[in-house]
Amino acid sequence: MPQMDKKTLAKLRCELRWESAIAKHRDCFNTPRLNLWRDFFPPQLENDLMGRSLGEQTHYSFAPGELVEPMNSRQYFRLKPHQFNQRFGNKGLIPQRNGRFYPRGMLQELSTIFAQDCHPFRLIAGAAAEAEFYADLNHPLASYPLDLQVTITGIWAQGEQRGGRSQDVAALLTANGPGMQTRWRDQPTDFWSDMPFMRRDCRSDLAFYDQPRLIAHLDQTAQDELAALHGQLLAPNSQVLDLMSSWQTHLPEELALAELVGLGMNAAELDANPRLTERVVHDLNAMPQLPFAAAQFDAVICSLSIEYLIEPIAVLREVARVLKPGGVCVIGFSNRWFPTKAIQLWEGIHEFERPGLILEYFLAAGGFTELETFSVRGLPRPANDKYADQMALSDPIYAVWGRRSAD
Incomplete structure (x- = not known):
């Protein structure tokens, strides 16, 4: 069996775990081929990987500021009004919102920043009585053990x-x-200004979903990753609600369930889903209430659809109602959606801010505990995928989940 040394190339699956004040986080990145002679590794990894074989696993711990640049007060700037270029990118006037991320190229008259810099910085509001903002250029992981x-x-x-x-x-x-x-x-991020739940197409969803769309929204690799995550979080023989369901439910084939209820917008799509034991046609944007009894389900999953809800907090309150104490709600998504039906906030924030938005949904809804986020990126797209010639990498997967509290 080949072993790693200075004369080999290698791919690694790296899983970064950290914990904030509101949730646990797990971010997976699958590297391209790495050259142990040419590429730069953290010293702990470079020395430890030598001599290891395919499939071997190692663990490392890093103090705050050890794997990323440490927190530096000089990376925190008070902004004058004109230094935040609200017309950056010719996309209309960009508002200043507390806790949100923006490309550094928006900042003007900072000697270390150039207009093409797309690395994110965090905008921080001053005291309520002060009309001022600060730019935090520190890495968002700088203060966390990893x-x-x-x-x-x-x-x-x-x-x-x-x-x-x-x-x-x-x-x-x-x-x-x-x-x-x-x-x-621990300051709440301002996701709520600017009518976040408006959509390009504000008409009733009934017409849009009138015709079935029997298409896969993810490549097969991404589908397998989402199914594997559900397999980790859902117990066998449990009662599960597939919220905003369609013709596919992303579950492992080997996971046997006592019940799988699909609630969706199109009867033909639900009928085409062989995993479902019951099918319910229901428009959550017209009626956020769920037509189920309290504490009916062990788990609720919502895959590739959360971005279409115009009353997500009301829906999650209903999810908490129909979950048994300790039951899990898993919300999974990627970076592909129907643009005219997604809420405008979804399109306007960074991919990694979207799990933060879902966390805020859970917190605002109440009734959930043990919040966690997950991401996986960098896997190769299947060679037979129809987009393989244009996109080498598989669709990223993001997920947020929480458990129904016992109160």
């Missing part, structure tokens, strides 16, 4: 060296995403 699990998923002979670009493994794992899912210093 645990890292690394699994070797591929090893190849290196072959002849022909140049190439060096990769920073720590940056691959942590750049442009992880850490953005949670609040700044």
